[in-house]
Amino acid sequence: MNVGWKYEEELCGIAEKNSSSADNVSPINTSKGDNVFFEDFKLENTLRNKDRDMLQYIYSNSNDTQQVIVRNSHIHLLRSDFRYLGPGKDVEITFLTMVATLLTNDERTKTCGKARRWYLPANITNETLPYNNLPLYQRWKKMHYYDLYMGSLDKCNEIFIPLLFSKHYILARLLVSLKKVEVWDSLADKDSPIVYSSKIKEILRNLDLGLESQIKNKPANFSFASFIIVRADYVPKQPNLFDCGFDSNEERCFIACWLAYSNYNLNREKLVKDVTDFYLSRKS
Secondary structure, three states, X not given: OOOHHHHHHHHHHHHHHHOOOOOOEEEOOOXXXXXXXXXXXXXXXXXXXXXXHHHHHHOOXXXXXOOEEEEOOOOEEEHHHHHHHOOOOOOOHHHHHHHHHHHHHHHHHHOOOOOOEEEOOHHHHOOOOOOOOOOHHHHHHHOOHHHHHOOOHHHOOEEEEEEEEOOEEEEEEEEOOOOEEEEEOOOOOOOOOOOOHHHHHHHHHHHHHHOHHHHOOOOXXXXXXXXXXXXXXXXXXXXXXXXXXXXXXXXXXXXXXXXXXXXXXOOHHHHHHHHHHHHHHHHO
């Protein structure tokens, strides 16, 4: 599966802004008996102390599996959800939706609300969306997708859409001014045909339907369905069939920490206090 490669590029930029150079770094200690699941990561590299503490807290053997770790205005991740970032696990759609949400929050903050990049959730094109008796634009409105993930199409330069095919994710990056779709597929060879092109064309037609009111303000010949579909260059190949582009345990831990410490995690302050209390109780 693939989605991590391009999204991770975005995450790195935000992580650099949020991190502190004064953080101490020390080797991961996985010898404690109550970090059973955390030991599965078998990390060899070093992490900042704050990241190590956060990961050991999230992956401790706490019975509070329903504790909210990451919360936004309309979606949250529980402690139990983080098992899907574990080694060898299929990354669940809920994580991709949360990543899209936090990246959208950051983009809107940086651009004073005039988002030039849209990060759409994977299920925005899912046939299983509720309200299937309604036109697509009304379904998106009911799900608040316009308010949560979109903005003015006239100001939009790029649209990122993770797409699930069977158990394989790819990433479609729409370059609006170039009328082009880049397909990021970490299972495909560089020169191989884009086997999902027909499905991508269907999704492009759905964007025409869902954004019809805004497209009316574009030139008469504009339509997403007319975009050319090409394979992105220099996409790393994943070494297995399950990692969604996050090809190492270090990367999975990075994503977990990025989510937990995000400035847009409404639960961040409480979470940091919980982590501190957790370690103080262990020392007492």
